[in-house]
Amino acid sequence: MKKGRKLRNTALIVAPAFTLLCPVIEAADRNATLLRKIAERELENARARDNYTYRQSVTIQEFSSSGLVTGEFHEVRDVTFSPNRVRYENVLDRTRNTLTRLRLTPEDLDDIRNVQPFLLTPDQLPLYEGQYKGEETMDGSKCFVEFIRPRQILSSQRFFEGMLWVRESNLGIIRSEGKAVPDIETLREQNLFPHFTTLRREIDGKWLFPIETYADDTLYFRQGPQRIRIIIRYLD
Numbered sequence: 001m002k003k004g005r006k007l008r009n010t011a012l013i014v015a016p017a018f019t020l021l022c023p024v025i026e027a028a029d030r031n032a033t034l035l036r037k038i039a040e041r042e043l044e045n046a047r048a049r050d051n052y053t054y055r056q057s058v059t060i061q062e063f064s065s066s067g068l069v070t071g072e073f074h075e076v077r078d079v080t081f082s083p084n085r086v087r088y089e090n091v092l093d094r095t096r097n098t099l100t101r102l103r104l105t106p107e108d109l110d111d112i113r114n115v116q117p118f119l120l121t122p123d124q125l126p127l128y129e130g131q132y133k134g135e136e137t138m139d140g141s142k143c144f145v146e147f148i149r150p151r152q153i154l155s156s157q158r159f160f161e162g163m164l165w166v167r168e169s170n171l172g173i174i175r176s177e178g179k180a181v182p183d184i185e186t187l188r189e190q191n192l193f194p195h196f197t198t199l200r201r202e203i204d205g206k207w208l209f210p211i212e213t214y215a216d217d218t219l220y221f222r223q224g225p226q227r228i229r230i231i232i233r234y235l236d
Contacts, residue, residue: 031132034144034171038164039122041171046119048207050081055092055235058112062101063227071099101226105191107184110158115180116198116232117210118160120148120173127151127159138165138175139199153182162195172208174200192219194228210234 060073075095080088097104120128133145143165150159162178177197184191194217200208213232218225 031130031146034132034166035120035125035128035130035146035148036122038146038166038171038173039120039125042119042173043121045172045207045209046121049209050085052203052209053078053080054209055079056089056112057231057233057235059229059231060099060102060104061229062099063229067227070101071097073097073099073104102228107158107180107191107193111180111193112232115158115160116196116213117234118176118198120164133163135168136165141174142168143174144168150181167208172200174208190221192221194219194230196230 056077056079058073058075058077061069062071064070073096076092078090078092080090082088127150128148129151131147133147136143136145146164146166147162148164149161153159159181160176160178161181162176164173165175166172167174175197177195179195180193183193194215196213196215196217198210198213201211203209211234213230215228215230218227
């Protein structure tokens with residue numbers, strides 16, 4: 001009798017626990033489905049973007065503790081894609097760089113190219129996990145809000161971590177806000193990255209392409225805090 005009672009009590013305990021767990025599992029499944037549909041829409045944008053030429057203007061400014069601009073990096077590039085989707089960049093005029101407190105690294109340049117205009121395509125999807133944050137109206141559009149982050153930080157790879165605002169009507173991303181990860185810190189150096197926002201707009205009434213990335217953040221180096229401002233414009 002003790003064994004039977006034990007089994008009945010266990011069943012009574014397990015059943016409510018499973019009932020509570022079901023909505024969690026269902027929510028996770030719904031979110032995975034949503035992310036998959038977003039990625040499919042992103043793939044359409046990525047393929048369409050390969051058929052466009054655009055001009056990328058990058059301005060990076062550093063500031064003194066009193067708020068004065070002490071140096072600036074400025075560069076303009078034309079970006080094109082070949083029929084087999086190979087990216088080509090042509091620097092226009094001469095790059096201007098008077099930064100003295102900050103030094104641009106290969107990771108900074110990679111982030112400008114791939115992370116700040118981030119596209120969550122199906123090939124990227126397995127690298128990320130998402131958390132549904134609800135709904136919000138952004139720039140006049142009703143949006144799903146999704147937080148994503150890398151499942152695992154892999155050596156020499158750059159990732160996006162932050163929020164996505166996804167238009168409910170067509171599952172297109174209209175805004176992303178977060179940062180490139182990971183920060184790189186060793187005993188000998190620090191390579192820190194700012195929080196940024198990227199805005200998208202409809203192009204030709206159908207495609208949602210980045211039009212601007214901006215950041216105004218303070219990076220906390222061991223030598224002291226350093227304010228940085230980044231403005232990237234993607235022009236026709």
